[in-house]
Amino acid sequence: MIGIAQTANLALCDMAIERAQARTQSLPGMVCLYGPSGTGKSVAASFVANRRRAYYVQAKSVWTKKFFLQAILREMGISTVKTLPEMLEIAAQELALSNRPLIIDEMDHLIDKNAVELVRDLYESSQAVILLIGEERLPDKLKKYERFHGRVLDWVPARLVDLDDARQLASHYAPSIEVADDLLDMLIAHAAGSIRRIVVNLERIHEVALSCGWTIADQANWANRPLYTGHAPKRRLL
Known part of the structure; x- marks a missing residue:
């Protein structure tokens, strides 16, 4: 079996990153792809990460804020350092200098771990394109984080299979x-x-x-x- 099936959600994921990369400087750079489990969001994100040379991390339910930043730095090929502020600064600097997008899959887990502001800090410090992927209620969960919610350029609902x-x-x-x-x-x-x-x-x-x-x-x-x-x-x- 060669390649991957070119489903609608793969195209949506790719276009979401493309729109954010083509935005004017005055517009926010985070985009969100959300939908029910099983709709192929993670498969699409992994494929698009390779196509767009994006850094890709898939959050886990047990991750702490520190482990989240360590995972990003490992994806970047950078040795981790001891403190959270240092890791945040290094990761943001790499995003800014490389001009490569960051894809955060299973964003719901980071909300549960109160790491939303950490993601916003990454964005503010780098102005990089960040694609957030999560379940159907992800936009509702993010509404209470007003400063974060306002920095999302586009909310993209995943399509059900047709x-x-x-x-x-x-x-x-x-x-x-x-x-x-x-x-x-x-x-x-x-x-x-x-x-x-x-x-x-x-x-x-x-x-x-x-x-x-x-x-x-x-x-x-x-x-x-x-x-x-x-x-x-x-x-x-x-």
Whole structure:
């Protein structure tokens, strides 16, 4: 499998950074991509980070402010130093001098750790393009941080998976067969907007098609075979 499926959210992520990079000096430089889990935000961010030569960090629930800055410096190839102010200064200086964007994935975790002002300090000290990625409620969570909220240039809602996305995904995850639109429509209906669920089902369909000798998978030959929905099966009590 070569490359990555060119989904709508990958394009949205790329365009968000491009708009921020092309902004005038008077406009803020942070952008936010938000949406439900499973819509491919992290995959898109990782791909765009390579395309745009962006620094990329994915926050974890256990991260402290210090570990967050250490992760950024490691991504930059810079040895970490002892104090938070020093790390902040060095990271901001590198962002300013390199003119490379910073992508912060799982921004919700940093809000939970009261690190929002630290991200704002990074932006204020560097004026770098910073892309924030988080869950559906990320904009609401950031509203209470007025000084931060006002520095976001663009709020970009991630799109739920559609037929065009499903076709792109099918070419990657079921490359040896043709997946008909009627079956893709059925996958979308079961996916509840999640690219991840589409991918799981496409891999299942590909395996079944190869074992059955199909060249085309459609609703007729898929019949009543089960599809992955993400829900645990209900226990049957005797």
